[in-house]
Amino acid sequence: MTVIKELFFFGVAGVIGFLVDTGVLYLLKSSLGLYYGRLFSFISAVFATWLVNRHLTFSHRASGLSLVNEFARYFGTMLGGGVVNYVTYALLVYYLVFVARQPVWGVAAGSLAGMLVNYLLARVFVFRGRQR
Numbered sequence: 001m002t003v004i005k006e007l008f009f010f011g012v013a014g015v016i017g018f019l020v021d022t023g024v025l026y027l028l029k030s031s032l033g034l035y036y037g038r039l040f041s042f043i044s045a046v047f048a049t050w051l052v053n054r055h056l057t058f059s060h061r062a063s064g065l066s067l068v069n070e071f072a073r074y075f076g077t078m079l080g081g082g083v084v085n086y087v088t089y090a091l092l093v094y095y096l097v098f099v100a101r102q103p104v105w106g107v108a109a110g111s112l113a114g115m116l117v118n119y120l121l122a123r124v125f126v127f128r129g130r131q132r
Contacts, residue, residue: 006057010119013052018111021045022104034093034103041107042082049118050074058127070126077125081118085110 024044028037050071054063063070089110092099099106 006123007119009057010053010122011115013049013057014111014115016052017045017049018107020048021111022107025103025107029103034100035090038086038089038103038107042086046075046078046082047071049078053122053127058122061127062129063127064129074122074126077121078118080121081114081116083114084117085114088113 021038021041021044024041025034025037028040031037032040053074054070063073065073087110089103089106092106092109093103094100096105
C-alpha cells in the first residue's frame with residue numbers, strides 16, 4: 001500500500017475517531033466539564049482509531065505484538081499527537097468564546113493538528129513490521 005493510500009485510510013480512521021471523540025465529549029461535558037470530558041472522549045477515540053487502523057490502514061503490516069501490547073503501544077504513541085491535539089483544543093476553548101460554546105470546533109482543530117504526528121508515530125513505532 002502506498003503512503004498516499006495509508007494517509008487516506010488514516011484520515012478515514014481520523015474522521016471516525018473525531019465522531020467518537022465529539023460524541024463522547026458531548027455526552028460527558030455537562031457532568032465532567034469540557035476538560036475532563038475531553039480526556040475520556042480522547043481515550044474512546046484512540047480505541048476506535050486503533051481498531052480501524054489495525055484492520056484497514058495498516059492491515060498489510062504486522063506489528064508482531066499481542067492485541068493488548070499492540071493497543072498499549074498504539075495508545076502510548078498516540079499520546080504524542082494527543083498532546084498536540086489537546087493543547088490546541090484547550091487553548092481554543094480558553095481563548096475563543098465561540099469554541100467554548102461549540103467545542104466541536106476545538107475538537108476538529110485539535111484532531112487536525114495531531115493527525116500527522118499520530119500517522120508518523122503509528123507507522124514507525126506500532127505497525128512497522130514486514131508487509132503481509
